[in-house]
Amino acid sequence: MEERYVSFNGVEARVWEQGEGEPVVFLPGFMGLPKWIPFLDLLAEQRRVIVPSLPGFPGAAGHQQLDELSDWVVATLEILEAATDGPVDLIASSVAAALALEVAATNRPLIKRLVLIGPFGIYDEADPAPDPWAQRPGPKSYPGLLCARPERFEELWSKPDDAEEIEWQIIQIRGREAAARYLWPLGDTGILKRAYRLTQPMLLIRGSEDKLIPASYLEKLKAAVPGEAAIQELAGAGHLVELDEPEALAGSINQFLG
Amino acid sequence: MKNLWFHLMPYKELPDEFREEHPSVWVNIDSRLFDPERAHVMYNEFMDELEYAAEVGFDGICVNEHHSNGYGMMPSPNLIASTLARRTSDAALCVMGNSLALYNPPVRVAEEFAMLDCISGGRLIAGFPVGSPMDTAFAYGQNPSMLRDRYYEAHDLVMKAWQEEDTFSFNGRFNKLRYVNVWPRPVQKPHPPIWIPGGGSIETWRWCAELDYVYSYLSYFGYKLGLKTMQGFWEEMDKLGKDRNPYRAGFLQFVGVAETHEEALALYKEPAEYFYGRCLHVSPTFVQPPGYTTEATIRARVQSQIVAAATKERSKQHSGGGFGGGATTWEEIVEAGYVIVGTPDEVAERIKEVCTNLNVGNLMLLLQFGNMDHDLTKYNTKLYAEQVLPQVRDLFSEWENRWWPRPMASEARHAPSEVA
DSSP, rough: EEEEEEETTTOOOOEEEOOOEEEEEOOOTTTOOOOOOOOHHHHHHTTTEEEOOOOSSTBBOOOGGOOOOHHHHHHHHHHHHHSSSOEEEEEEEHHHHHHHHHHHHHGGEEEEEEESSSSOOOOOOOOOOOOOSSOSSSSSSHHHHHHHHHHHHHHHTTTOSSSSSHHHHHHHHHHHHHHHHHHTTTBBBBHHGGGGOOOOOEEEEEETTOOOSHHHHHHHHHOOOOSSSEEEEETTTTSSSSHHHHHHHHHHHHHHHO | OOOEOOOOOOSSSSOOOOTHHHOOOSSOOOEEEEEEEHHHHHHHHHHHHHHHHHHTTEEEEOEEEEEEETTOOOSHHHHHHHHHHHSSSSSSSEOOOOGGSSSTTTHHHHHHHHHHHHHHSSSSSEEOOOOHHHHIIIIIIOTTTTTHHHHHHHHHHHHHHHHHOOOOEEEEOOOOOEEESSSOOOSSSSSOEEEEEESOOOOHHHHHHHOOOOOEEOOOHHHHOOOHHHHHHHHHHHTTTOOOOOOGGEEEEEEEEEEHHHHHHHHHHHHHHHHIIITOOOOGGSSSOOSSSOOHHHHHHHOOOOHHHHHHHHHHHHHHTTTTTOSSHHHHHHHHTSEEEHHHHHHHHHHHHHHHHTTOEEEEEEETTTTOOOOHHHHHHIIIIIIHHHHHHHTTTTSOSSOOOOOOOOOOOOOOOOOO
16 A cells, blocks of 8 residues: 655645556545555455545544535545546545535536445434434444444554554544534535536445434435436445445445446 | 622422433433423522522622523523613623624624623623533534634624724624624723633633633532642643732632531532532533544643543533542532532631632632522522621732723612602
8 A cells, every 4th residue: 555645725635545457536434544444455456546535534634724515525626636637436435425425516527436335415304313423422432333343443443552642532533523524413415405416327335234324315315316326235234334344345336336 | 809699590390310311411301301380480589599699799690501401591691681680780790601602693792792781881791601512512503613713703703893983894704794883882891801611721721811801610510629720720820921810710619508517518418419410410422522622622631630630520520420430429529529518607718718729709609509499599698698708708809800890880870660
């Protein structure tokens, strides 16, 4: 895996890259990625995988300058443009999927196809999603909320020997804050109003054990877009399917992207 | 020193099994527990109590703002303060305060506070809290990551709105207004005294010092734990070159006075256990929304034992699962100093000791707490006013108090007419 940094408007953002072939971008989900994960290895077996960090998530700063959703969409566009060489397929998980949808609706030529895993961006009072931020303080809440295999989340967030304890904690808090900045309080970006512009082929994936995003939200999205959209539920996975079921997820994606 | 009588206005009839059967006193408290006809009685008794405190000689009476909260029934403290402005004549009206970032536009706060200052003839103390996570991020849906920036901007807007004589436009990050022109304007010039209720954040201490505002540490956990925080505050003032004028600081303390020590212990047990048991039963899920606490404060808390201790105690306050090792029984509550109880002489001695040690010139007294009934509240208030207040009033008389209201001359003030 190679690591580099791209910059825009005074913000530095980490970009990881591995593999060869057609480029595919992966935007990590809730709290971002502090470490490379096995799912990315699987994806990189067939493609050039590019993993940029969005502001405030591990590997990038600058979230506190972004106030409105439009600020976030522009920042995501900047990072995608800087990290890639042109139109790409885009995979985005959880909170990042909300921004992937906005970018795809705003800048159609840049995004060829979309894979969204447990996407945020919608809220339905009739099928309310739980509050991802009203959680008990301390390390115990999130693993079980986000993963069907909590130990995978705990492993992802186990402190490396060379990391300072307080800074490691702050990276986690900051990752939650960054998403809250554009999704507080309900996780609804208003994407359904703009969904008529989503003409790209789209694969919507949800872990069958996802505690955060109700299945009906994927149905709503599918119904709202004019392009082809398929929904796939992956058995045994929680919200962060990339941690819980990397093989099944990579298989579905490879099949979709061809 | 100044003695202020503070009311939280707790709902007094939460069920005995509240802790066991309900998730939280705040944010998602069960509305079926609220009886509006009982609240009618409570509100009117509470307002009577505040008026009584003013009548028997307290320097100020305090109200504050909470939302979806079973121990604080004042979503709008300004409503209560407006009635107090009419029914009291000399006491300072301390609204502690309006959470600036919750008002859209925040000019509303400048307007309502100016109304209160006009109606009361210049007796307003304007409190500007950021607001708790429960009130702001959860009950009012404000983005915790932007709350502080919104708060600071709203502060700047309100202060300018009070002082700028010409209509102005305000092109803020969060507030865009073509015409700002507050009408009415406050009686007190250039503005009413500003008091900032805070936890233990160093940034807030510095901000208060920079702008010459009163910092008021509102803890429910008494003087023993408050000492560490206030020591940290004064050390920071030393570093910033500010004097140790005790009127720069306020502190909250629960007090129960009775004729004898034994009587005091017997009288205040139930209301104290009601408060520390039921009223502070807050779900821990509402304590730490992301971004509410700045990274600088998180780092400072880890590095500073002083503030870390206060933070730990606050998290106990909101732990929801007991007090996480804090006081739960009446004996422990008294021992820990959450409530000062005793005879008037005992209480006066303790108050003098506490205010001297913490160096606070503004003492906010909770003489009604938990489910304390109206008669006991008046008894506590009367004994304090008649027998404690005279013993403590002269403390810090050598210091100039630059943070107290400057009302109109009493002969110039208009008294409400008698209703025919």
